[in-house]
Amino acid sequence: MRHGKDVKANFAAAKEKIFEAARLGAQIVSLSELFSSLYFCQSEEEKNFGLAETIPGPSTQTLCEWAKELGIVLVASLYEEAEGGRFNTAVVMDADGKFAGKYRKVHIPDDPEHFYGERYYFADGDLGFPVFKTRFGTIGVQICWDQWYPEGARMMAAQGAQIIFYPTAIGFQIKGDKSLNQAEHEAWQIIQRSHAIANNVFVAACNRVGVEENLNFWGTSFVADPLGRFVAKASVEKEEILLADCDLRLIDEVRRDWPFLACRKTTVIAK
Amino acid sequence: MRHGKDVKANFAAAKEKIFEAARLGAQIVSLSELFSSLYFCQSEEEKNFGLAETIPGPSTQTLCEWAKELGIVLVASLYEEAEGGRFNTAVVMDADGKFAGKYRKVHIPDDPEHFYGERYYFADGDLGFPVFKTRFGTIGVQICWDQWYPEGARMMAAQGAQIIFYPTAIGFQIKGDKSLNQAEHEAWQIIQRSHAIANNVFVAACNRVGVEENLNFWGTSFVADPLGRFVAKASVEKEEILLADCDLRLIDEVRRDWPFLACRKTTVIAK
Numbered sequence: 001m002r003h004g005k006d007v008k009a010n011f012a013a014a015k016e017k018i019f020e021a022a023r024l025g026a027q028i029v030s031l032s033e034l035f036s037s038l039y040f041c042q043s044e045e046e047k048n049f050g051l052a053e054t055i056p057g058p059s060t061q062t063l064c065e066w067a068k069e070l071g072i073v074l075v076a077s078l079y080e081e082a083e084g085g086r087f088n089t090a091v092v093m094d095a096d097g098k099f100a101g102k103y104r105k106v107h108i109p110d111d112p113e114h115f116y117g118e119r120y121y122f123a124d125g126d127l128g129f130p131v132f133k134t135r136f137g138t139i140g141v142q143i144c145w146d147q148w149y150p151e152g153a154r155m156m157a158a159q160g161a162q163i164i165f166y167p168t169a170i171g172f173q174i175k176g177d178k179s180l181n182q183a184e185h186e187a188w189q190i191i192q193r194s195h196a197i198a199n200n201v202f203v204a205a206c207n208r209v210g211v212e213e214n215l216n217f218w219g220t221s222f223v224a225d226p227l228g229r230f231v232a233k234a235s236v237e238k239e240e241i242l243l244a245d246c247d248l249r250l251i252d253e254v255r256r257d258w259p260f261l262a263c264r265k266t267t268v269i270a271k
Numbered sequence: 272m273r274h275g276k277d278v279k280a281n282f283a284a285a286k287e288k289i290f291e292a293a294r295l296g297a298q299i300v301s302l303s304e305l306f307s308s309l310y311f312c313q314s315e316e317e318k319n320f321g322l323a324e325t326i327p328g329p330s331t332q333t334l335c336e337w338a339k340e341l342g343i344v345l346v347a348s349l350y351e352e353a354e355g356g357r358f359n360t361a362v363v364m365d366a367d368g369k370f371a372g373k374y375r376k377v378h379i380p381d382d383p384e385h386f387y388g389e390r391y392y393f394a395d396g397d398l399g400f401p402v403f404k405t406r407f408g409t410i411g412v413q414i415c416w417d418q419w420y421p422e423g424a425r426m427m428a429a430q431g432a433q434i435i436f437y438p439t440a441i442g443f444q445i446k447g448d449k450s451l452n453q454a455e456h457e458a459w460q461i462i463q464r465s466h467a468i469a470n471n472v473f474v475a476a477c478n479r480v481g482v483e484e485n486l487n488f489w490g491t492s493f494v495a496d497p498l499g500r501f502v503a504k505a506s507v508e509k510e511e512i513l514l515a516d517c518d519l520r521l522i523d524e525v526r527r528d529w530p531f532l533a534c535r536k537t538t539v540i541a542k
Contacts, residue, residue: 110534149531227458228457260419
């Protein structure tokens with residue numbers, strides 16, 4: 001999706017897409033990172049703290065209502081206001097409309113020079129790497145910069161995650177070097193496909209599109225299967241409902257030949 | 272390289288290639304996994320225990336002599352006989368001809384049905400994930416099945432490895448499903464490129480070619496840079512000296528934009 005400045009308009013657009021996705025048969029729907037606003041982390045401005053909200057709160061209540069009405073699982077990303085600080089938080093709504101839980105982004109990019117000044121807005125996630133047992137599968141969520149880290153996917157897979165979602169806001173630097181932009185775009189796909197391979201899980205990356213100030217978000221939302229193959233892949237520029245059929249039985253099938261997770265000799269510890 | 276049954280002939284062929292690579296300007300040369308023999312792990316036979324040797328020992332002495340004569344670093348893979356058991360071991364010779372050390376393969380595939388019956392031959396590596404400071408860079412070695420595990424590369428990079436070598440013997444199952452073979456061939460490249468990306472290091476995969484019984488080794492030796500881009504890539508079938516120019520300054524350059532390693536929030540612990 002493309003997202004704008006008006007929070008209400010972003011919610012209305014998200015509702016339309018989610019309902020359309022459900023009509024097309026989607027059972028789990030993910031939105032991109034911080035879908036209710038522009039990607040405000042390009043600059044460091046105090047007024048943007050006002051976008052933060054409690055979780056659960058009014059936004060998750062709305063999302064829970066949609067999930068219940070449609071009988072689908074919803075994955076979304078919001079700016080969380082909490083006692084301990086503000087967080088970049090993913091939320092999961094189960095298909096019965098219950099709030100299933102949240103994950104707070106662990107890896108926070110601190111790169112205002114390249115328009116990812118997230119340190120100013122978000123504290124380090126402090127909830128570890130939870131997974132959520134939903135009606136349509138056990139899922140985990142990692143958020144944008146987390147995607148460069150194999151540790152998060154590993155820990156979620158070790159707890160039974162079958163699909164790991166990556167709500168994201170990443171793009172080409174408009175004034176950046178073209179070949180570097182292309183290398184980053186390809187690396188972004190490789191690293192997430194590698195998490196699917198290393199853990200034999202499905203991976204679903206959901207990125208925004210459109211130009212916002214200094215970033216041209218590169219879309220390319222995709223779903224990879226437990227062998228790292230693309231199941232579905234979206235365009236760079238267009239808003240799309242990307243439907244992917246994920247047969248979760250493939251996970252065990254692949255693990256019979258590739259028992260990578262079971263045969264780990266190293267211990268990966270969170271927190 | 273293609274390898275045969277005759278150990279002496281394999282050494283002679285390796286010598287010829289190593290000397291040719293040095294003549295072409297190579298500073299660090301890697302051979303593929305278990306280069307002195309056929310890939311004997313396709314079947315489980317006691318007589319193959321006879322291929323094991325002490326390390327250091329006569330083979331490493333020969334390799335050290337070559338390294339000294341050429342002034343190059345050598346990376347090789349041998350079957351090690353030790354007090355504690357037999358190991359699948361990588362050895363590093365520094366450019367002054369000194370034996371720099373060894374790594375014992377940690378992740379041992381136990382899949383005789385698909386012709387990787389290594390459990391019969393090798394105990395789990397017990398030396399952790401060492402790195403070696405050589406004349407031409409700090410390097411680490413991971414062996415074949417290790418390549419599916421992000422943990423090893425992570426721990427080596429965290430200790431300063433600039434190039435991680437992956438001596439390998441992997442191939443298409445001759446009687447296997449074609450599309451599965453292709454998916455595995457692609458996944459093998461993706462997962463190793465992902466280690467380059469996650470750690471911003473160079474990765475050098477060195478695989479054998481040729482048909483041996485039930486496996487058609489898929490070659491495709493390659494070097495990837497700290498952005499995961501191919502620097503050089505060999506063919507599927509031909510023996511080749513694959514030369515790759517690795518500017519180690521690129522590591523720090525990429526890490527200024529992508530400080531993934533420095534910004535880890537999770538602790539990865541070996542053993």
